[in-house]
Amino acid sequence: DAGVIQSPRHEVTEMGQEVTLRCKPISGHNSLFWYRQTMMRGLELLIYFNNNVPIDDSGMPEDRFSAKMPNASFSTLKIQPSEPRDSAVYFCASTGTSGAYEQYFGPGTRLTVT
């Protein structure tokens, strides 16, 4: 298994543009998480899904952010419109039903909004 896959690995965009980040969890995992990492705030949970259903989106900063999980093997995080303060590394992680909450992380997407 290639592990959690994220694309793109790097994204540079201009303020006001729409950005879509993608994640493919490990096959068989039923929980998926989106985190944001910044120097100032560290790793923050944005939203997580269980069996494709959003369980907790309280970490989503504002209405400009939205996330979907149309099926068990794919999720997107969209920012529209993007702002410079959205610049960060966005991680996706997944976990299965067994084990004590060990999360498997993707390589992250480094987003730069100019």
Place this chain on the structure above:
Amino acid sequence: AQRVTQPEKLLSVFKGAPVELKCNYSYSGSPELFWYVQYSRQRLQLLLRHISRESIKGFTADLNKGETSFHLKKPFAQEEDSAMYYCALSGRTGRRALTFGSGTRLQVQP
């Protein structure tokens, strides 16, 4: 609310010296505590969890409920231990999301 505090952003030690990365948490119930590590150019990965009471790569961590701490320790640091270390907490039963601390960068000098 649950919170994880890692007071040190950077910890620099010499090879062979003991290491202690501090982690304190705030949670009213019985938490699950973890240490995650991110080596240079690699993914964030689980290092150890308190319920396993195991030693991984020479690291151990004991949950101290009285002091609400979960410090990570290693008696003799190695250069390959240089990485970013995150303490994390899972609180509410059934809620699988983690609350992370801000991380501590460990630098082990030769």
